[in-house]
Amino acid sequence: MQSRENIYLERKKSNEERILDINKQTNLYSILRVIIFVSAIITTYFVYKKTTFTYAILILLAHIALFIYTVKLYEKTEDKKKKLEKVIKINLEHIKRLNGEWKKFDDKGEEYLDGEHGFTNDLDIFGKSSLFQWINVTGTSFGRKKLKEILRINELPNKQEIILRQETLRELGEKIDFREKLQVETMDIEESDDEIAAFKKWCKDRNNRIISLPTKIIRLVCPIINIAVIVAVILGVFRWEFLILLLAGDYLILRTLTKETVEVLKLFSVIKKNLQAYFKIIELIENEDFNAETLSNLKAATIINGEKSSKKFKQLADCAIWIYDRGNGFYFLLNALLMFDFQILYKLEMWRIENGDYVDGWFETIGDIEAISSLSLLSYNNPNWCIPNIEDGLIIKGDEVAHPTLMDKAVSNSFVLDKGKSIMLITGSNMSGKSTFLRTLGFNLILTYLGSPVRAKSFNAGIFNVYTCMRTGDNLEESISSFYAEILRVKNIVEASKRDEKIFFLLDEIFKGTNSLDRHTGATILINQLSTEKAMGLVSTHDLELCDLETTNKKVVNYNFREYYENNQLRFDYKLRYGKSETKNAIYLMKMAGIEIK
Structure with a gap:
């Protein structure tokens, strides 16, 4: 199969060649206009001298008509050239989407960032290096707002709706000419x-x-x-x-x-x-x-x-x-x-x-x-990704799952969560990959509900409302500390669980803003509360004692990420392993940063 990058490169080259031909035409029309103008002056003058004023006027009008016709041909050719230039730009942007340069695109959808939403901020749906920045090819305000609404998933789709979305994105993804023409028509739209x-x-x-x-x-x-x-x-x-x-x-x-x-x-x-x-x-x-x-x-x-x-x-x-x-x-x-x-x-x-x-x-x-x-780009640009299987029960299972936006830097992992083991407790040293793994699952799960393929060898998932608590911070305007902001988000997750919703939660460094005793006690209570028949999720923590929950709560299973040392240098393989973490690197990282440890 021809690579997507080669397809875009060929389309770019083909249109560049067409522009060269058009430039020859426009140069010809420019020369013709000069010839017609000079001819109009000379011919009209001699006809006026040799015949009558009426004939001279007729000759002049004929030249004017011919001149206008040539101008129209020139303008029409220039319009074709402008369209081809847009097509070249479109294909260049697609190439950038493939090689990671899309993160320099100007439109990040930052106005759609919403700290109150269940998952969009934590999973990078909008903002810098976001899904929106990656795939957005809308040119109208209606398209842009519609894409925002779809990405927020305000209403969870059912199994049949997801399957319909998969068929839709697969078909439109293959219609590269249609999508290209659509984008060409919207590129010059300026709306308020x-x-x-x-x-x-x-x-x-x-x-x-x-x-x-x-x-x-x-x-x-x-x-x-x-x-x-x-x-x-x-x-x-x-x-x-x-x-x-x-x-x-x-x-x-x-x-x-x-x-x-x-x-x-x-x-x-x-x-x-x-x-x-x-x-x-x-x-x-x-x-x-x-x-x-x-x-x-x-x-x-x-x-x-x-x-x-x-x-x-x-x-x-x-x-x-x-x-x-x-x-x-x-x-x-x-x-x-x-x-x-x-x-x-x-x-x-x-x-x-x-x-x-x-x-x-x-x-x-x-x-x-x-x-x-916009969404169909993921389907077309990533033919090696898999189409997720939508399950009726409480399960999320992935084989060689990687984060879509990390491009070549992504490391894949396999995992399974089901009704028996529904809460994965992840430990590991700093920078070992815990947060990235949480986002990997969350991001691919959102892609699943959008009808998109996901970056995995295989992916099976039930349908859940997604809730995250990962990037909490102080809110000075409302006098809210980062710890209290975390509590408020956790409260939303607990209330959703009490409403008997099917939920999938991602909790990163749970209760990191308080002392170790309160953190351990609070995390234990929370995980036990979320061990319901309809809740599933991942919790990352540095609290190794929390791993003892695996022996008292049958829903909990321990996994970890670890580091290793090579030539006295800290290294990470970002691979998920069963069990609790046995390694530490905080002191080493402090020394790396230049902090003197006595």
């Missing part, structure tokens, strides 16, 4: 929440004045009168002053538009470029063949009353194109002559009466396909 909110509000509102009979008369009759007067002025029937007076009257009529209506025109002048992108995204979905139920349903949602939504959205996008910069002198003249504001407002009003109620659904579809496209 205020603009989106204003547009959605406009879609829900109605303005009956715009479609009233008086406005209709103004919209249809005034332009006819203006054109007729212009013709009459040219023919000498009326004086120019009469036309100026008439246009001044038209301007006063335009001034009757309310500030709210003018703001609508300004809004569309800003978002018209985005509307074109939205229409093209919906069109992409409509034109693609899908097999997975989720994707087929998204496509079906784009058909409204038997008509494609892209056609409806294109009507709005094409209408918005005609809204120019309202401070432009040309727009002012066009507006006065043709009552252009009224023409545009009428088309916009008729459009939103017919389609305004569908816009939220269209935006939701765009968000869904973008979020799924």
Whole structure:
């Protein structure tokens, strides 16, 4: 099988070659424009000298038409080039996702960090070196927010839903051309929440004045009168002053538009470029063949009353194109002559009466396909990962499981937790790999519920609500110490257990913020409380005496990580072993840091 990196490299190279061909075309069009311009001057001059003024004008108009046509060809070719440059950028970013350079991507989703959430902060779902930073290819605000909602797993999926997600991600992952086109269309979108909110509000509102009979008369009759007067002025029937007076009257009529209506025109002048992108995204979905139920349903949602939504959205996008910069002198003249504001407002009003109620659904579809496209990258980019088996019972079992974001540095481990041994107590010296192992299990479990493959040879898991307590810190604003913050998170886990939820918990360095006696007593009580029929989890600790629980609590099993010394240097193999830890390295690490030990 060809490696994913080679596939992306070939796609990058292919598009670079196409750009070279396009550069030749654009250079040719540039030369042709100069030739046409020079020809226009010389030919028009000689025709004027040899024949009549009329023929000279015709020759000049022909050159102007040819020049405009060449400019259009040039612009069209440049647009193709810009798209190809986007494709090259997309493939370069995919390569970075494969080799670990994705950790330099700017968008980390840091605004989604939430210390109150059950697991997102501790498992690096958002923020620096996070899952979001790794996979996010959304370009719209809808896609970005939808991806955030999916990654938070606010509602735990059932077995069938997870299997459907697996099928969905597997299919969309293989549709590399579709995903690439989708990302190309979203790359230039610039949105603000205020603009989106204003547009959605406009879609829900109605303005009956715009479609009233008086406005209709103004919209249809005034332009006819203006054109007729212009013709009459040219023919000498009326004086120019009469036309100026008439246009001044038209301007006063335009001034009757309310500030709210003018703001609508300004809004569309800003978002018209985005509307074109939205229409093209919906069109992409409509034109693609899908097999997975989720994707087929998204496509079906784009058909409204038997008509494609892209056609409806294109009507709005094409209408918005005609809204120019309202401070432009040309727009002012066009507006006065043709009552252009009224023409545009009428088309916009008729459009939103017919389609305004569908816009939220269209935006939701765009968000869904973008979020799924982001998640499908893990499926496509990692063909050697396994598809997890979803179990009905209380079990988590993994063979050669490694942390996905650690790339080549990750060390794999195998383990099993089931109804008989449901709490793994992990001991080990500092830096030996305890916290990383907890995150490895937690991260892969979240990927499982998202429908993604996981980094393992095999992985079996039941469905649990995931709770973590790993990165607690002081909260100065609320006067909360790190120890009390840890207690609050532990409280949430205990309450979930009492609600008879199926839970999977990860507790790192349990109760590290208090004295050794209280830590041991508190940890013992907590582990015994969590030894229920529906709870499972991992607890890491430096309290070796806590390992005695294995003899008094049949749910507890001891595992450890250890270090070794080579040439008087501290080394770690990060391999999980049965039993409690028998090694220590704190004193050695203090000496390494330059602290004098007497």
